[in-house]
Amino acid sequence: MKKIHIVGMIMIAIAIVMISTAADDLSTYADFQTARQSNSLVKIAGVLSKDKEMQYDPAIDPNYFSFFVKDSKGEEQKVVLYGSKPQDFELSEQIVITGKMKDGDFIASDMLLKCPSKYKDEEIYIKAAES
Numbered sequence: 001m002k003k004i005h006i007v008g009m010i011m012i013a014i015a016i017v018m019i020s021t022a023a024d025d026l027s028t029y030a031d032f033q034t035a036r037q038s039n040s041l042v043k044i045a046g047v048l049s050k051d052k053e054m055q056y057d058p059a060i061d062p063n064y065f066s067f068f069v070k071d072s073k074g075e076e077q078k079v080v081l082y083g084s085k086p087q088d089f090e091l092s093e094q095i096v097i098t099g100k101m102k103d104g105d106f107i108a109s110d111m112l113l114k115c116p117s118k119y120k121d122e123e124i125y126i127k128a129a130e131s
Contacts, residue, residue: 096114
């Protein structure tokens with residue numbers, strides 16, 4: 001086999017891996033009802049329920065943060081993020097969480113915050129600590 005053929009096959013294999021990796025991030029948004037029925041990771045866009053309790057005490061466990069999110073259909077659900085509470089979390093306009101349901105709670109592995117316009121539509125990406 002010629003070297004050019006080997007290089008071509010390697011490039012094709014790399015392209016296939018890159019496309020399959022990117023396809024994981026192109027998933028559509030779901031709601032909490034869909035998350036309950038699915039055993040895989042889902043993305044949910046919603047807003048923070050500011051009238052519900054947020055639990056974060058870094059003295060007890062700095063990697064446990066729980067809060068409530070209202071999805072696009074209006075359903076509120078407790079969300080647990082095994083990571084620290086982001087600064088100015090309460091000011092976020094929209095939250096996109098990636099994760100899955102476990103024992104009645106939504107366990108978030110990633111979270112993306114859309115900040116108010118005073119931050120010029122800046123988005124903050126938070127990756128949870130793997131537990």
